[in-house]
Amino acid sequence: MLVRFLRGAIPIGAVVAVLGLIVTPFLHPLSGVAGVSIGSVGISGGKVKMESPRLSGYRKDNRPYEVTALEALQDIRNPTEIELSTMTARIQMQQEGWVTVNARTGLFNSQKEKLKLVDDVKVRTESGYDMRMRSADIDFKAGTVVSREPVKVLLGSTTVEGDTLDVKDNGALIVFDGRVKVVIENAPARALAGPEREGSTPAPELLGPVKAPVAPNREPAAVDGGSPGNAPATGTRQ
Template identity: 25%
Template sequence: MVRASRLVAAMKMLLPALAITLVALVLIWPQISRNTADIPVDQAPVTLEDVDTLRMANPRFVGQDENDQPFEIVARAATQIGDTGQAVELDHPQADMVNKDGTWVSLNAEEGVWFKDASVVNLTGGVALFHDAGHQLVTEEAMIDMGPGNVFSEVPTQGQSPGGTIRGEGMQSLDRGARIIFTGKARAVLYSTGASE
């Protein structure tokens, strides 16, 4: 009899404790499974270098030049250089500028660095400039001064338009493409529009 009463007393304490444990497990389990499901298995580990670097995918920067004309800079990725955030490394950047008359100029390259405080973008690696009048310039390096909308290159540049082709040792695209000057030794081939068939 004594053994049976001890067993009953133990069960009176054990069963409520077991019931409370099961209820707590039912309430907590969804939170545990949700948190583990949110952890991507194939995510690369974060290194100390990544902590000091701010990187953004598919960024889009918009602004206005000194004449209140809009410009836009987009890229596949942007990485902050240094602690100040004033220099941004751009992967496959594209810069678009719109003129008051509705014409536009677009530049793209493989790489670039945007100095935000100076409003300057340095482009490298297969730089191409397009003007909606049909002009196209190709060079390896160029610098865009976003303030006045000027583009400069001090390396060989090739250009083509409906009127012909031109090659120079450098170029200047001024006033958002309104004037294009080839610098150094230049050679132009002009297409004749008045030739009879």
């Protein structure tokens, strides 16, 4: 089942807007002057090991961000690849406040500008939106996010689940595929009602007050005096 979203069936426009918002941190590379702090540095198995790395700074829109990890490993023979363990990224957005991204493992390729998040990936906003994935592949250049494992999105009383997720064009197109399920708790019947179909019976509350039929005013029938059968009776019967 391919869902490019059930527009009109449920208020899915809000879902798309929020999804576009919470993936934005992945799709716009961080820029500006950054502050870097590292607990300690050593060599382990041909890799540079950095403990408790912390990167903070401001993006082009002057909003702050912060990325921390338990440790970071950089391959000496391939320095463009960095592995982050127990990663947390916090980015401030205009409307949703702080957006927090957590993953147990992050693999970043600075040359290809790609980031792979693995194991218990979570994206949360201060306003209460929550997206959970097992893994996600982010391509900064292409502006895409792909997850080939089950995805779950919590939006207040609305839950969206799918087997896979594709985000394209920097969040302009979001596609859930596979066994897609949308659950809206305590939704009013009118909000879930689709367009009326031929042969269906509208809900009584949608019809408004019912008025009793009123017989139309009829004019007296004209009498044709030239017709014997229609002549009125006059006088007394003999």
